[in-house]
Each structure stands twice: as C-alpha cells, then as structure tokens.
Amino acid sequence: MKRAFIMMLDSFGIGSAHDAEKFGDSGADTLGHIAEKCQQGEANQGRGGPLTLPNLTRLGLGKAAEGATGRFPAGLDANAEVTGAWAWASEISSGKDTPSGHWEIAGVPVLFDWGYFADIENSFPQALLDELVASANLPGYLGNCHSSGTVILDKLGEEHMRTGKPIFYTSADSVFQIACHEETFGLDRLYSLCETARQILTDGGYNIGRVIARPFIGSQAGHFERTGNRHDLAVEPPSPTMLKKLVDEKGGQVVSVGKIADIYAQVGITRKVKATGLDALFDATIAEMRQARDQTIVFTNFVDFDSAYGHRRDVAGYAAALELFDRRLPELIALLAPDDMLILTADHGCDPTWSGTDHTREYVPVLIYGLNIKPGNYGHRETFADIGQTVAHYFGLSPMDYGTAIL
Ligand SMILES: O=P(O)(O)O[C@H]1O[C@H](CO)[C@@H](O)[C@H]1O
Ligand SMILES: [Mn+2]
Numbered sequence: 450m451k452r453a454f455i456m457m458l459d460s461f462g463i464g465s466a467h468d469a470e471k472f473g474d475s476g477a478d479t480l481g482h483i484a485e486k487c488q489q490g491e492a493n494q495g496r497g498g499p500l501t502l503p504n505l506t507r508l509g510l511g512k513a514a515e516g517a518t519g520r521f522p523a524g525l526d527a528n529a530e531v532t533g534a535w536a537w538a539s540e541i542s543s544g545k546d547t548p549s550g551h552w553e554i555a556g557v558p559v560l561f562d563w564g565y566f567a568d569i570e571n572s573f574p575q576a577l578l579d580e581l582v583a584s585a586n587l588p589g590y591l592g593n594c595h596s597s598g599t600v601i602l603d604k605l606g607e608e609h610m611r612t613g614k615p616i617f618y619t620s621a622d623s624v625f626q627i628a629c630h631e632e633t634f635g636l637d638r639l640y641s642l643c644e645t646a647r648q649i650l651t652d653g654g655y656n657i658g659r660v661i662a663r664p665f666i667g668s669q670a671g672h673f674e675r676t677g678n679r680h681d682l683a684v685e686p687p688s689p690t691m692l693k694k695l696v697d698e699k700g701g702q703v704v705s706v707g708k709i710a711d712i713y714a715q716v717g718i719t720r721k722v723k724a725t726g727l728d729a730l731f732d733a734t735i736a737e738m739r740q741a742r743d744q745t746i747v748f749t750n751f752v753d754f755d756s757a758y759g760h761r762r763d764v765a766g767y768a769a770a771l772e773l774f775d776r777r778l779p780e781l782i783a784l785l786a787p788d789d790m791l792i793l794t795a796d797h798g799c800d801p802t803w804s805g806t807d808h809t810r811e812y813v814p815v816l817i818y819g820l821n822i823k824p825g826n827y828g829h830r831e832t833f834a835d836i837g838q839t840v841a842h843y844f845g846l847s848p849m850d851y852g853t854a855i856l
C-alpha cells in the first residue's frame with residue numbers, strides 16, 4: 450500500500466537562502482531566531498523557556514537547520530538520535546509567496562514573474578478600481594494600499610461597516626485582498642465580489658496570483674477578528690503537478706486539508722476538508738489518514754504558523770504553535786503503515802523577528818519519515834521540486850520536469 454502524507458508548515462523557514470539578499474532577507478531565519486528568543490527568555494508569553502521540539506528533532510529538524518545555516522538551533526537536543534531522512538531545500542521560483550512555494554514542492558516551480566502592486570499607497574490602477582466598482586455595483590472602496598491584514602481592520606473596519614465600502618489591500622505578495630464584515634457586508638456577497646475581481650484581474654492580464662477574501666467579525670476597532678472563512682482564488686498551476694498526475698495516471702486520491710485545494714486552484718484535488726486552527730487541522734488530518742486507501746496523498750496546510758504568528762511578528766505565539774505541533778506529531782507517526790511516507794516541509798519563511806510583516810526568503814526543511822525509509826542526511830536540495838519528484842517516483846508516476854528524487 451502506498452500513501453504519502455504531506456504536512457506543510459506554512460512559513461517554517463530554517464535559514465536565509467543563498468539568494469535572500471535579492472529580497473532584502475539576508476540573515477532572516479524563522480526557526481533559528483525563534484529558538485534564540487526562547488533561549489534568551491524573550492518568548493515567555495503563554496509558554497516558557499527554551500524551544501522544546503523533541504519529536505521534530507528526532508525527525509532531523511535540528512540537523513536540517515544546521516545544514517542550512519551552520520548552527521544547530523538553540524534549545525534543541527543536538528545529540529538526539531535521528532530516525533528520519535533530513536534535507537534542506539532552496540527555492541528556484543522567482544517569488545517567496547505561498548502558491549510559488551506550494552507549486553514548486555509539487556514539481557512546478559514558478560519561473561515567470563507574477564504581477565505585483567508595488568506602490569505602498571494608491572496601489573491599484575484606477576482603471577481596475579473603476580471596473581470593479583462598476584461591475585460589482587459598489588458604493589466605492591477603502592484602503593487601496595499595502596497593509597497588514599489586521600492593522601487595516603483597526604484603521605478602516607468601522608468606516609467599512611458604516612459605508613458598505615469594501616477594503617482593498619495588498620502586500621509584497623502577488624495578491625488582491627478584500628476585507629469585508631461577515632454580517633454587515635455578508636459573506637456570500639464578499640465571495641461573489643472576489644469572483645468578480647478574479648475575473649477582471651485575469652481578463653485584464655494583471656498576472657496576479659491570488660484574490661483573497663478576508664471576512665471578519667466584531668463591532669469596533671481593536672476588537673475585529675478575522676474568521677476561518679478566508680477563501681483564496683488562485684490561478685491554475687501552469688503544468689500538471691504531481692498531485693494531478695497521481696489522479697490522472699493512477700486514478701489516485703488527493704485529499705486537501707485546509708487551504709491546499711485553494712492554492713492549487715482545485716486542480717488535482719479529489720476531496721477537500723476545511724478546518725480552522727492548528728488543533729482542528731491536526732484532527733482533520735488524522736481522520737483523513739485513518740481512512741486513506743492505497744494511492745492516496747493527504748496534504749495539509751498548517752496556515753496558522755504564517756497568518757497568526759509569522760505575519761503578526763509574534764515570536765512566542767509561533768514558538769507555542771510549533772510546540773503544539775511537536776506534541777501532536779506522534780499521533781501522525783502512529784498511523785503510518787510500513788510503506789507510507791510522511792513528509793514535513795514549508796513553502797517559504799516568515800521570520801517573526803524580521804522587519805515589516807512580509808515573508809522571508811529562506812531554505813525550508815525537508816523531513817521524510819517512514820518505517821522503510823533509510824534515516825540520514827540527504828543534504829542540500831537545489832529546488833523544492835525535489836519533493837515532487839520524490840513523490841512522483843514513489844507512486845511510479847511519469848517524471849516531473851524539475852527536481853531530483855531524494856529517495
Ligand atoms: O497581513 P495578512 O492579511 O495576513 O497578509 C498576508 O497574507 C497574504 C497572503 O499570503 C499576504 O498579503 C500576506 O501579507
Ligand atoms: Mn505560505
């Protein structure tokens with residue numbers, strides 16, 4: 450029986466990549482800096498002491514980070530016996546965004562440049578705004594700038610509720626984001642506005658990776674909360690991913706847990722399960738693993754690392770989330786049949802000690818575990834696509850155009 454379980458720890462980078470300079474990220478290190486802050490007693494809110502990740506360390510996380518940076522992360526046990534295969538990978542995609550990272554991992558790097566809204570203020574072209582206002586019959590819009598998604602709610606949430614004007618914002622990513630109140634504006638109306646925006650951006654050749662619906666609740670500044678009803682409208686990957694090949698070539702199953710299906714624009718996904726929060730994502734993953742048959746991939750995106758802690762520059766929150774993940778990891782390992790493959794990786798970094806609120810260009814960990822997989826150091830991988838090639842090889846699929854199989 451062949452099954453692969455892929456756990457995407459969204460934004461869990463392990464050290465600044467060789468090309469980080471180009472992104473202004475030279476020196477960024479999501480894991481390393483979290484570990485340092487914990488060691489120095491500067492991440493004690495809701496948790497305490499050195500970073501404690503015994504199960505990830507046994508899978509080779511510390512060794513992978515050491516390979517990437519030359520330093521073993523503070524607090525992790527450098528002498529622990531490692532039972533997994535470990536490696537660290539560079540990204541060849543031109544961007545450090547979520548779709549690029551995910552697609553590259555599935556064997557399809559993004560070698561073209563996305564379109565970006567580079568201006569910090571008045572970010573969106575007037576023609577685009579006018580077309581959207583007219584098509585969706587809006588009373589106007591707010592925002593039209595770069596912002597953190599939580600900061601902009603404090604700034605404009607009340608005005609949005611009063612006027613019914615949606616909040617448009619972007620970031621260093623190739624995104625058009627729309628924040629609207631779930632109750633006063635309405636969730637379905639927000640989704641349909643996003644569909645309209647997606648259509649206009651695609652037809653207009655703007656080359657924008659994602660339109661993201663950012664629904665929120667609450668009644669006043671300081672108390673707004675984004676909900677789990679976020680929805681990403683991505684464009685389709687430019688060629689077949691290993692997910693799609695498993696479905697097309699083997700009649701296999703690909704189960705998306707969390708936002709995976711959205712990131713691949715539903716292509717190569719046979720079933721999707723939504724869940725909000727790390728524990729719920731874990732529970733859903735376990736339920737899917739229990740019922741997974743032969744020729745199945747269960748692929749989970751743990752978005753909270755990125756959206757709740759990385760972008761929020763919340764070191765203690767990120768550390769606590771990692772520790773929660775680590776505590777629950779044995780539940781996944783216990784479900785593995787002899788030929789199964791468990792892969793833990795990330796799509797980019799988001800160092801919570803870094804300036805700004807954007808992603809950071811980093812190496813990602815590649816931790817592969819299975820009862821029949823030889824533990825050890827599989828070294829530096831030149832592209833995340835080595836994961837896609839490894840999975841393609843494992844299932845006996847036609848080879849991917851990029852990447853070298855690790856096992
Ligand atoms: O600040 P929030 O809304 O979480 O935004 C983050 O999430 C978006 C998608 O990854 C990017 O724009 C990023 O900056
Ligand atoms: Mn991401």
Ligand SMILES: [Mn+2]
Nearest residue numbers: 755756760808
């Ligand atoms: Mn992000």
